[in-house]
Amino acid sequence: MVNVEPTDTAAAMAVHAKAMAGISGYLVDHERTVAAALGATSTTEAFVIDRAGTLVFRGAISDQYGIGYSLDAPRHRYVADALDAAVAGVRPGTSMTTAPGCSLDLAPAVAAATAPATEAAPTYNERISRIVQANCVSCHHTGGIGPFSLEKYEDVASRSGIIRSVVSRGVMPPWFAAPMPAEAGAAMPHQSPWVNDRTLAQADKADLLAWISAGRPKGDPASAPVMLTWPGDAGKSGGREAGNNGGWTIGTPDVIFRLPVPVAIKAEGTMPYANIRVATNFTEDKWVRAVQVLPGDTRAVHHVLVFVMPKLLSGEKRERIEATRGFFAAYVPGSEGTAWPDASEGSAGMAKKIPAGASLLFQIHYTPYGTATTDQTQLGLRFASAPPAQIVRTSGIANTRLKIPPNAAAHPEHASIRLPADVQLRAFMPHMHVRGSAFSYRATLPDGAERLLLDVPHYDFNWQLRYELREPMALPKGTVIRATAVYDNSTENPFNPDPTKTVRWGEQTYEEMMLGYIEYTLANETQAAEFDLQEHDGGEPAAKDEKDPAAVKGEKGRKAFDLLDTNKDSKLDRDEVPQRLRRLFDRLDTNKDGVLTFEEFEKSQGE
Numbered sequence: 001m002v003n004v005e006p007t008d009t010a011a012a013m014a015v016h017a018k019a020m021a022g023i024s025g026y027l028v029d030h031e032r033t034v035a036a037a038l039g040a041t042s043t044t045e046a047f048v049i050d051r052a053g054t055l056v057f058r059g060a061i062s063d064q065y066g067i068g069y070s071l072d073a074p075r076h077r078y079v080a081d082a083l084d085a086a087v088a089g090v091r092p093g094t095s096m097t098t099a100p101g102c103s104l105d106l107a108p109a110v111a112a113a114t115a116p117a118t119e120a121a122p123t124y125n126e127r128i129s130r131i132v133q134a135n136c137v138s139c140h141h142t143g144g145i146g147p148f149s150l151e152k153y154e155d156v157a158s159r160s161g162i163i164r165s166v167v168s169r170g171v172m173p174p175w176f177a178a179p180m181p182a183e184a185g186a187a188m189p190h191q192s193p194w195v196n197d198r199t200l201a202q203a204d205k206a207d208l209l210a211w212i213s214a215g216r217p218k219g220d221p222a223s224a225p226v227m228l229t230w231p232g233d234a235g236k237s238g239g240r241e242a243g244n245n246g247g248w249t250i251g252t253p254d255v256i257f258r259l260p261v262p263v264a265i266k267a268e269g270t271m272p273y274a275n276i277r278v279a280t281n282f283t284e285d286k287w288v289r290a291v292q293v294l295p296g297d298t299r300a301v302h303h304v305l306v307f308v309m310p311k312l313l314s315g316e317k318r319e320r321i322e323a324t325r326g327f328f329a330a331y332v333p334g335s336e337g338t339a340w341p342d343a344s345e346g347s348a349g350m351a352k353k354i355p356a357g358a359s360l361l362f363q364i365h366y367t368p369y370g371t372a373t374t375d376q377t378q379l380g381l382r383f384a385s386a387p388p389a390q391i392v393r394t395s396g397i398a399n400t401r402l403k404i405p406p407n408a409a410a411h412p413e414h415a416s417i418r419l420p421a422d423v424q425l426r427a428f429m430p431h432m433h434v435r436g437s438a439f440s441y442r443a444t445l446p447d448g449a450e451r452l453l454l455d456v457p458h459y460d461f462n463w464q465l466r467y468e469l470r471e472p473m474a475l476p477k478g479t480v481i482r483a484t485a486v487y488d489n490s491t492e493n494p495f496n497p498d499p500t501k502t503v504r505w506g507e508q509t510y511e512e513m514m515l516g517y518i519e520y521t522l523a524n525e526t527q528a529a530e531f532d533l534q535e536h537d538g539g540e541p542a543a544k545d546e547k548d549p550a551a552v553k554g555e556k557g558r559k560a561f562d563l564l565d566t567n568k569d570s571k572l573d574r575d576e577v578p579q580r581l582r583r584l585f586d587r588l589d590t591n592k593d594g595v596l597t598f599e600e601f602e603k604s605q606g607e
Helices: 010-019 032-036 078-088 108-113 124-135 152-156 161-168 202-213 525-530 549-564 579-588 598-604
Strands: 046-049 055-059 254-258 263-265 276-280 284-293 299-309 328-330 348-352 361-364 373-375 378-382 392-396 411-418 423-431 436-444 450-456 467-475 478-487 515-522
Touching: 046 078, 055 078, 124 152, 124 202, 152 161, 161 202, 263 579, 284 299, 284 328, 392 411, 423 436, 423 450, 436 515, 450 467, 478 515
Parallel strands: none
Antiparallel strands: 046 055, 254 378, 263 373, 276 361, 284 348, 284 378, 299 328, 299 361, 392 515, 411 478, 423 467, 423 515, 436 450, 436 478
16 A cells, blocks of 8 residues: 555554555555656556566556445456466456546656746645635535545645546536526626536636646745635544534524434445434424535435425325425535525525424435444524515426336436426426436426526536526426436446346436426415426326326336335346236246336236
8 A cells, every 4th residue: 555645644644554454565655756656647546566577457456436436346356356367477357447546646746835936827825725715625624525625735736636637627616517508688698697606717727727737836825815714524524513503504503403313334335225204393384494414424425305294194104205296405515505585684585394293304325435434414404584475395307207228328318397387496406316417407488488497418426416596587387397317328337337227217326216306486475375396207297187097007007016026126026926916927928038027017007
């Protein structure tokens, strides 16, 4: 193990070395002499050298982990295979791969700190530090959700390789909405329509890359900005501790709900979604003006959706999460709290509602990161000073009958809704799983005019962002909002669990979802009684009592199939079917392969 990070302390390296079970040597190479001799390109790159001093392999240890994805187990163990080959005196089957870690910049660091600024390359203290503070440090600070800190010159200089890579490719800062065409007559045509747009300005990008190419000159310390502080940050897990406002960006919450017991997170592999219900014990309706989800271990929490579940009446069964109907609060890496104007601030006031007796259901996706840990995520709420003039609603435009063919590289799915009232759109949040590659929303107005609402040409499952409009968008009653999702189920998608599968709707990441969440208010709350945004699977919606009988039948068939499919492999084995239905199973199994696909199963709906 070769440590090339000059910012790592002796104490940190001692902990790191102890955790590296099976590693016989731990070499400190903060001058990067060994890394330079090997021509190392990333922090995860492994090298296998035989007894004659010949490099026989360089690249990833295995294919189990990559940027933004992980597998339950590796499909290829590159280093193990190369070691076996070296011992046997033969060439390994694979001699080189890419290594998906932090890119290394092996330019000498000593000269970089003292190099003067040039006309084309600003210094760190005068310019670069301010770019990093404005665009990176909110996540990349000690105890933040970023995997390393970028608060000091030494931090940024030692990570210049990965900074150059992600900035050049547009991966960081994370923002995936395509630029929107300026509307005619716009007061500021070059201003982003998104209030939370994280796009790095072209001038900032050019200066940052020029600074790295010039040798990372440090500049005059007297010109450095005041270092930002982050109260409430914890050091160990990346979570936030109590005290110093506890990391709450919405202000001190009026009430905090915490998972009742810590959730155990294993060290490796994948985990199914955790669905945990927490009682509110509210005896009256509550109006919420600000919400924030605060993970206990941000390294393990991939994303969180919180749903409001109505009070259960006597004899009622606990219902499943209806994700298509919209969430109450959400968390993805980099997100903070969400707040709406309150009447006390001089506005009419906006808020979300939690009915009396309701409970909260936390749906949490955990991603193990190499160390067994626990999480006890929290939800903080701030209440409105008075009932709001406008209720903030979130609904999902969904296609629960999606069907993605095997090996399809760009498969589209669609869903739409017709607005039954005038609305003010406020935000969007697309949701798919690991095969999702693009998502867009478009509106067709009653007069036939078309309008692009949001285009995400490169969807990233690891960054499920909320796109909040700078100014709410008015859409009249009768407008059809159409969502389009594109999926990559091919072998070229490194996140793809199995390109040979026909993929359908499901909660697990090896299944898929198509959900286009929208956040909105009604232009006139008196219309609320007739307002009911429902999800509709493809095509335009119909009134509930006019729903296509074939569609209802198909939904029931899908639910029955999923209920019988106990191992969730998208097919029915004979032993999954009750004894009384096995004769029917044999009749429907027309190709006599011992399994039923959903297409074969559908035939039973008429029998």
